[in-house]
Amino acid sequence: MHEDAVPYVATGDVLRVAFVVPLQGPTGIYGPSCLACGQLAVEQLNRVDGIAGRAVELVVVDAGRDPEVVADEVGALVDAGRVEAVAGWHISAVRVAVTRRIGGRVVYAYAAMHEGRDDTPGVFMLGERPINQLLPAAHWMREQLGVGRWAVVGNDYVFPRVTGATARAALHGTRSEIVSETYVPLGTTNFRGVLDTLDPGRVDGVIMLLMGQDAVHFNRQFARLGLSETIHRLSPAVEENTLLGGGAGAHDGLYAAAAYFDGLGTAESVELSTAYHERFGPWAPTLNAVGESCYEAIRFLARMGQVCGSLDVAAVGAMAPGHFYDSPRGLLRLDGNLLNQDVYLAAADGLEFVVQEQIARTT
Template identity: 45%
Template sequence: MVVPLEGSAGIFGPSCQAVAELAAAEFNKEDGVLGRQVELEFIDAGQAPREVAAQVAALADEGRLDAVTGWHISSVRNALVPAIAGRLPYVYTSLYEGGERRPGVYCSGEVPNFQIIPALAWMACQLGRRRWFVVGHDYVWPRQTAAVLTQACAGLGIEIVGEAFVPMDAGRVNMLVNEVAKSSCDGVLMLLVGQEAVLFNRLFAELGLSERMVRYSPLMEENMVMGSGPEATDDLYVSAGFFRTLVTAGSFDLQSRYAAFHGVGAPPLNNVAESCYEGMHTLVHLARLACSPLVQDMNRVIGELGYDGPRGTVQFHGNQATHPVYLARADGLDFEIIEQL
């Protein structure tokens, strides 16, 4: 389980660990996977990508790993793939920029064409917001996503009027807010990760920018909303495959089991943590479908994989999963789901 335990993305770590522990206990209660018990090894994805990859590769060399999954940024994914070189099945659970086709990498997270573009189209139609400023961290996901959106938005009558990016964990979010304040946009697209997105929300509110701009983020979960505070989340919209306010049988079932397993003091269940739960289930379903834990056997059957989970129906097309995505608006310390995109 490669999940962030430090840095700006470390805000997700406790929730990711907690839901992974639940999933492992549930699998082991059912006699594990192909008759073997599930054991978790947590690797801190908040480290430099090369360090993460080196640790995973060392464990693989020692024969201590059978599979890799977890939520982490695309820079970590790009370091991990050559480090394990198709030796182990790897389910990448994070939303990302799209386009990952390397064998043995199975992507269960959202991509722009069914997460971000439909949300921007909805906001153009329903709210009349068509002039967007993109703010983000300076790495693969924000940069490549912005490039995808520039091309897609032109056909929707939506204009990207400006972009600004800062290094992650560099403490320069105030520069982004200042650039937005000078812009003629009526919407801000946030491609920021974790705690620095919280800081952006607070500074945005302090300048009163929500009076003339909406915000939209494809990566905003319950920890981040609580960290921002209700006074800093006016007109903040989010799209994701899971919210804890999602009214589906699968969502209620997961939340009930999560609360029973960890108690009322558990870290908040959120879309980042739920993606880790999906990643583990993808691996287990693949192993059972292939009747094998080996990556070469999973590669042969990945296009046949489909199952029902907390998000709804998950179906793989090649190595990319599709699933329902929901649009929500921040409401106090939680989310009000508006509709399925």
């Protein structure tokens, strides 16, 4: 604890969680879905046993700001004892900053797809990763669509950079290859210079590692130039909010890989969808992989509390490996601090996704 921090003494048996989700900036497009899914998870838990027998309360932190600003706010909450865990969806640049500030002190349920392992005590990486998301999707598109010459277009921070490098190394020596990589600042709105480099004679697929509103702008401009007719797109991050933002005509030939889609149709996913729309009505924020991941993170904390008796970092760190549990994504298995999960590939159809195939399974 910082020397000037004042300990917070809880009134009542409440467990407060810093809920770190974007409310502004390029990734702010996800915010309403994140907030609604987090609220639903808390309401469901508090109708039963909460987390480890304590009522749950979310303390919302806006993750759409500079990573160091977000990390300072989360750090201040932890320093003062006002929160006992951290959860939510946010870009990996924010995760790195938050982990540097509070790593090892409280449990941190990171919901987003990610570039790989983070061994900081108490950090759990709940999202998809290249080995079970992007790479099997690229393989499927090679086999089914003949797409093998990929251009990577991503935002310039840790997740796109590391994921692009992973794809380049993994595809080397196969029938697929990365022929170019371009990274642009988060918040880019004009992609004409990037799009002009996409020669259909040299490239037949784009791996999009663009977040939120950046992906919306890219998809609109991509379609406007007629590139959809000759070049496919693959993204681990595009979800239903992005489709709505882009408009129905911007997504021909666009594929997404994720552990959850609103139209997935499994028994587990339908249960969440039904509860969500009953709670928030027909005008609810779009239910999608990003929002669902926030629901997943809160429910994960509850599962840890149930198994370990508390969210103390030492207690959860002592949990036996290979722990299985059920979620809206189906059966999940905790492997160290990573989750193994089923992953699906879906094709955009106007403003919706149509699942094509399951490309990874829980192991």
